[in-house]
Amino acid sequence: MTQVSWGIIGPGSIAQNFADGLAQAPSGTLTAIASRSAARRAAFGDAHAIADDMRFADYAALCDAPDVDAVHIAVPHPFHAELALMALRAGKHVSVEKPAGLNAAEVTALVEAAAQENRFFMEAYMYLLHPQIARMIDIVRSGEIGDITHIRATFGFNAPFDASSRLYDPALAGGAILDVGGYPVSAARLVAGIDEGNFAMPTSVKGSGIIGASGVDEVAYGLLTFANGITAEIACAVARNMDNTIQVTGTKGSLTLPNPWVPGRNEGPSDTTIEITVDRTTREEHLQHPEMLFKFEAEAASQAILAGQVEMPYPGMSHQGSIGNNTVLDQWRKELGYKTFAEQDGVVRILPRCLPPGLPQVPRDNVDGVPNPMSRLVMGCDNRETPAEGAIVWDAWMEAGGNSFDTGFVYGGGLHEKVLGQWIKSRGAEKDITVIVKGAHSPYCFPRAIEAQLDMSLARLNLDHAPIYILHRDNEAVPVGEFVEAMAQLKDKGKVGIWGGSNWSTERFAQAVSYAKEHGLPAPCILNNNLSLAVMTKPVWDGCVTSNMPESLKFLRDNDVMHLSWSSQARGYFLPRDLRDRLPADTRPETCYGSDDNTERRERARELAAKYGVSAHNIATAWVLAQSFPSFALIGPRSPGEIASTLPALDLNLTADEVAWLNLER
Structure with a gap:
């Protein structure tokens, strides 16, 4: 295999971005789409020149298609884990939009399934694979801003209230923490773990926020403490605009990413800037990239699959990174008192295919x-x-x-x-x-x-x-x-x-x-x-x-x-x-x-x-x-x-x- 053949489940806006990224990625190509909506399936297929026989009304049919090597899952949150398991058990490599599951337990099941099937699995945090993150890591490791003491990361926007939208609907696991909270959490964990080259786990998670009229968390603030003494402020919102930055403070200075999450998201270029302040003097590094943001993710995932890897190399989201990230999201939501529908008493949510086939039955x-x-x-x-x-x-x-x-x-x-x-x-x-x-x-x-x-x-x-x-x-x-x-x-x-x-x-x-x-x-x-x-x-x-x-x-x-x-x-x-x-x-x-x-x-x-x-x-x-x-x-x-x-x-x-x-x- 010299190029990964991708199928996408769920032709929404994120799927459009991933498809555009694939169009710029030499190691991957888009060959299939699955949607239960005939109109959306046709529109997406036409926009990306997908053959008629590779446009599936049934998700399982796409997963079973022999000409598909990997599947990108871009449906609403409650269906991520189920479809990821379906694809993994069908022998496909998988990239799934965040959050990969509604809680850390579901994400653990995905990581285990990927290992059992020897298939690549990635929770798709596209920003981690943009070159600005690698450059940020280099600057921090150089010691220019000294030893890290504090991190501040925020991601918030003000979406008009619509009780039926995925952002505000409890039945679709709406809310700020599950939709965008993983970004500041992953950034804080990445920076706190730079010395070890992994995503550090906080020893303490504290939080507060606002539960809105529909019952989901609309705004959330958090404080993290790490074993190495680093602290972090994190914030996210679907009903409040925020500055949407990553700020890293060290003993000699500070570093700021003014646009860490979505530089050039839709078309590119994905140019961005890093601001470094030392001794009250600020300099800027301008990173110029003609490609759109999702190209880096699509190419990195395709290269990892071609190399026979089962997870994304650092600084991409690793398996343990995903489990840890969702553990923190669970703790943060608990601080606010927000339970998803899957965590409500008496709710029946059965996640199929958590066990591989062919195991002996308990006598x-x-x-x-x-x-x-x-x-x-x-x-x-x-x-x-x-x-x-x-x-x-x-x-x-x-x-x-x-x-x-x-x-x-x-x-x-x-x-x-x-x-x-x-x-x-x-x-x-x-x-x-x-x-x-x-x-x-x-x-x-x-x-x-x-x-x-x-x-x-x-x-x-x-x-x-x-x-x-x-x-x-x-x-x-x-x-x-x-x-x-x-x-x-x-x-x-x-x-x-x-x-x-x-x-x-x-x-x-x-x-x-x-x-x-x-x-x-x-x-x-x-x-x-x-x-x-x-x-x-x-x-x-x-x-x-x-x-x-x-x-x-x-x-x-x-x-x-x-x-x-x-x-x-x-x-x-x-x-x-x-x-x-x-x-x-x-x-x-x-x-x-x-x-x-x-x-x-x-x-x-x-x-x-x-x-x-x-x-x-x-x-x-x-x-x-x-x-x-x-x-x-x-x-x-x-x-x-x-x-x-x-x-x-x-x-x-x-x-x-x-x-x-x-x-x-x-």
Whole structure:
């Protein structure tokens, strides 16, 4: 391929600009258009000499067209992520207008899909690829204005109010932050990260603004703080004119881009100026470029595709740059109190194709006393802060065959149960899934505290009972029979199904079983301790108990006890080091699982992984599932890609000898 063949979805004004840019780009050419409007499709096709058979009424048809290499998506915001995933799964390279998704979780799914399909993906911030940005970086790095201390970036305009326009309509994810807020955010992050050659993430995001009559943010101001001490003022608006500049202040002087965002946008030339002030003396650099602005973007993207790259090189918007940018936009909108329709309680927004095709389905087993067969892998729900974040992961989980969810009364101070409950209600999923509810965590681990916590959990989860209820901690100062009797009362009231204990010793668990049998009460039948191929050497949290000890494993085998292992993947102990080290130091895998024996287990897992063509991480998951007692594994993926990377473990059927060998038993 010597030239990239592009198709465009959505023939609006931005699409016109991208098409004009392609006309000037030697490495790319426009060959296809897709629009559901026959009139707009015809007008755009005629304007750009697109062949009749390459004018598509159906978006999927363009994505499936063999003569199209790459797709530029220029439809309204709510459709960016869905169509980008459609194109990526069809094997196309993708450029998508900003914001690439309605939140960082959606953008993460796009980045993961691009990696899975080995295709180029770019969030289209065209201004980053104009030569003035490269020149700005050179000036800052030269030290002429000294060390950077502060950044100010604004992008605002005053559009007449029209409740049905994409700028003001909540149904189209209108508002200033999503429409143009990404520009000042990306500029601030770019400048703050110049020394490292990346987009720095702020450690603090503060904001204020105006929510207008239609319910979207019309004006927004923000303050960012970065770990290197740099601060930034950012602002955006769709209902207020702003100066629309980037100003960089250093210890020796300052630098200003008077027209950073759209120099020569429609036709060109894209001439611009940079003002540099040092010692109260200002000089101007005039950058003359006969090309129009979008030519630089179209050419850079086409060159990256021809070079086999999957993301835009710096200073273009990288994959992690896009995820980080949308994370900041999420935080900024939260400061203003503006939720998109996708984040409203009870809204059903399902993003298809987050998982690649052909993955194994999560197997399910029948469990006595539980109405639905349970997936052997159980989704941990202690890390999703909003319904939109949760939906991305949990919809993909259901698509993969998973139907078991684990939560706890203390997670997020109750927020995580509430978020899961909103998803359950919006999907009408309560009859199809099994939710494991946990309560009575220290310091409130008393029989009398259980029912009040359970009632609160059920209300948050939108459930009328807990099919499985687990005591989150043990309190050995309380006679075990009191816990058994408390759970029997809740079962009599129809509030719980089966029950068990988390972080209970096998001795205490056995005592509870004996007490229940002696008194004709429901016995605990599920133990929820840590069980992973790596043996926990330091408790991840106070009061944690591991079941990977010879006496505990023997108890589980001899009594055929159902075991649900938390941290079944040892907090990523079997992942490559760069992934392992992302957790806080006090709960990092090496901190909690570091030992010579575990190092040997990891080496054996890698050896077996090479044999089966999977990862050591998959071997560790398969080891938990291969136990000779009923073993379920709790996992905590934060994105669809992390689900996808776990599922290959399901195709492994480790032998008893392999299970023992991995655990150094032979």
